[in-house]
Amino acid sequence: MSRKKTPKSKGGSAPATSALPATHGSRPVRPGTARPGPDAPPNGPPQPGRSSLGGGGDFYDVAFKVMLVGDSGVGKTCLLVRFKDGAFLAGTFISTVGIDFRIWDTAGQERFRSVTHAYYRDAHGVLTGPLPPALLLLYDITNKASFDSIQAWLTEIQEYAQHDVVLMLLGNKVDSAQERVVKREDGEKLAKEYGLPFMETSAKTGLNVDLAFMAIAKELKQRCMKAPSEPRFQLHDYVKREGRGASCCKP
Numbered sequence: 053m054s055r056k057k058t059p060k061s062k063g064g065s066a067p068a069t070s071a072l073p074a075t076h077g078s079r080p081v082r083p084g085t086a087r088p089g090p091d092a093p094p095n096g097p098p099q100p101g102r103s104s105l106g107g108g109g110d111f112y113d114v115a116f117k118v119m120l121v122g123d124s125g126v127g128k129t130c131l132l133v134r135f136k137d138g139a140f141l142a143g144t145f146i147s148t149v150g151i152d153f154r155i156w157d158t159a160g161q162e163r164f165r166s167v168t169h170a171y172y173r174d175a176h177g178v179l180t181g182p183l184p185p186a187l188l189l190l191y192d193i194t195n196k197a198s199f200d201s202i203q204a205w206l207t208e209i210q211e212y213a214q215h216d217v218v219l220m221l222l223g224n225k226v227d228s229a230q231e232r233v234v235k236r237e238d239g240e241k242l243a244k245e246y247g248l249p250f251m252e253t254s255a256k257t258g259l260n261v262d263l264a265f266m267a268i269a270k271e272l273k274q275r276c277m278k279a280p281s282e283p284r285f286q287l288h289d290y291v292k293r294e295g296r297g298a299s300c301c302k303p
C-alpha cells in the first residue's frame with residue numbers, strides 16, 4: 053500500500069488495506085493514511101513483533117486487507133474515500149480502471165474482472181500474511197440491476213476468495229430515498245439467505261460507513277488475537293445493534 057496520493061484513475065471493486073493501531077484500542081486506521089489518531093502512539097522506530105505497512109515507518113500489531121466489490125457505480129470508491137478522508141466524491145462519476153495502488157482500488161466493470169480475480173487470490177498474501185481478507189459487497193439501493201448482480205458476485209467470491217473470508221453485504225446510497233428501488237427488507241432477506249451481516253450505507257452522508265469497516269476490523273482482530281477465554285465477537289449482532297437506519301439524522 054502506498055500512502056502517496058496519485059491522480060484518481062477511472063473503474064467496480066475497490067480493495068483497501070486497514071491496520072489496527074498496536075496498543076490503542078481497536079479503531080482501524082483509515083486505508084491509505086495510516087496516520088496515528090489523537091490517541092494513537094506516534095510512529096517510532098520498529099518495535100519487536102510489529103509490522104510496518106508499505107515500508108513507510110508505521111507500525112501495527114495487525115494489518116488486514118479489505119476489498120470492496122460490486123457493480124460499477126454502486127459507490128465503492130466513494131465509500132472508501134468517505135472512510136479514508138471523511139469526504140464525499142460528488143460530481144462526475146469517474147469509474148475506477150484497473151487498480152489504484154494508493155488505496156488498492158480496483159475496477160468492477162466486467163472488462164476488468166480478471167484483475168479482480170487475481171486480487172481475490174492474492175488477497176491474503178501480499179501484506180497481511182495468514183490473515184483472511186475481508187470483502188464488502190455493495191449494491192446501490194437506487195439500482196435494481198446492481199442488487200440482482202449480488203448472487204453472481206457471491207458465486208465469484210466463492211470461487212476466487214478464501215473460504216474463511218469475512219464478508220458483509222452493504223446497500224449503498226441510502227441517502228437517495230426518493231430514488232430507492234431496492235427495499236431494505238429485500239437486502240435483509242438476501243443477506244439472511246446467505247448468512248451475511250447486512251447494513252445500508254451512504255458514502256454521501258457517511259451513514260454506517262465507519263461502522264462497516266469497524267465491524268470487519270473487529271471480526272478480523274478477534275480471529276487472530278482473541279484469547280481462548282475471551283468471548284467471541286459476534287459480527288451479526290454488532291452490526292444489528294450499532295447500525296443506524298436511513299431515517300436517522302446522524303451518520
Ligand SMILES: Nc1nc2c(ncn2[C@@H]2O[C@H](COP(=O)(O)OP(=O)(O)OP(=O)(O)O)[C@@H](O)[C@H]2O)c(=O)[nH]1
Nearest residue numbers: 063064124125126127128129130147148160255256
Ligand atoms: N447519492 C449518493 N451517491 C453516491 C453514493 N456513493 C457514490 N455515489 C455516486 O455514485 C457514483 C459512482 O460512485 P463510485 O464510488 O465511483 O462507484 P464505483 O463503485 O467505485 O464504480 P466503479 O469504479 O466503476 O466500479 C458517483 O457519481 C458518486 O458520486 C452515495 O452514498 N450516495
Ligand SMILES: [Mg+2]
Nearest residue numbers: 063064129148
Ligand atoms: Mg471505483
